[in-house]
Amino acid sequence: MRRRGSLQWQNGYPAPENIRNDISHGYGYVLGDNSSVWAYGAVVFDGESAYNDIQGEWLDDHPYVVLHRLAVADEVKRRGFAREFMQRVAELALERGISSFRVDTNYDNEYMLRLLRSLNFIRCGIIRYDSGERIAFQKRL
Structure with missing residues (x-):
């Protein structure tokens, strides 16, 4: 991400332990x-x-799915796999009776920002992590 000019995911994040934690909790797909x-x-x-603690307002207070740490292999970038992954997450949510999809990203992650716009996510505000502020988005499914 640094090569593309983004400050997101620097200093070793996500680390192998983040992925192991995802898998152990059943989050890794x-x-x-x-x-x-x-x-x-x-x-x-x-x-x-x-x-x-959003600085802004979510579209609703319904149960939601959230996607973190979306990554696409370098050799297949720009072939629609991020979009397909997002669409499959939406399908999985609907299968579970969840009709809301939330995600956040860094202000300079142009790839993700473009993807979210193309999938009709709505910018809802700013959220804060220890690592900094992120733009929060939501889509009703």
Whole structure:
């Protein structure tokens, strides 16, 4: 991300222990085939505590799915795998009776910002983590 000019995901984050933690909690999902992983993300149905203190306003207070740490393998970037991953997360949420999808990203993550706009996510405000502020988005499914 640094090569693309983004300050998000610096200083070793996400680290292998973050991914191991995702997997141990049942959050780690991949998109791929039998020999390759094209995309990875943490799909969380347990809520996100940072989202309780939004500077702004969510579209609703319904249960939601949140996606963290979406990453696409360099060799398949710009082939639609991030979009497909997001669409599959939405399908998984709907299968579980969840009709709201939330996500946050850094202000300079142009790839994610463009993806969120193209998928009709609505900017709802700013949230804060220890690592800094993020732009928060939501989409009703």
